[in-house]
Amino acid sequence: MLSLQSVSAGYGSFPALFDVSAGRVDMMIGNLSDFLGQVKGGKLRGVAFGGDRASPALPDLPLIKQWLPNYSVSNWFSLVGPGHLPAHITSAWNAALQKAVADPAMQARFADLGAEVLAGPRERFLQEIATYRSNWAGVVKSANIRID
16 A cells, blocks of 8 residues: 655644655655755655656656646745835845845755745736636636635
8 A cells, every 4th residue: 555645734844754764654745855865865766746847956857747737736935025015125125035046155055955946026926826826726626625
């Protein structure tokens, strides 16, 4: 029997990573940055990548969409603030963030973690959120997922 562990947001991926490494769980789905070191070190074997295109960190890893054609799941992290934050503060934070992620040392660190930087203006981020919500709304509706 194959055991698959889903990562609980309350505990993070590390308990699942320990279970996979110890052989108590056969497989996990999680953030590439959490287990990239173990895959590159030969402790774990990468099976497939969930993004739209190959990961630069593991370019030979096949994409899940090869078997599930419309599958594309990527996670992203962003700096956000309250909705009423003044535009000049938002712009200043965005400029500081753009400068930080443009630094070659920062880019190298992100690459070491298997992360890609997709920095840009606030409008690009808002479009990403709208696209993500639209894509997942169809999944939620077709699976009849409801909050109880």
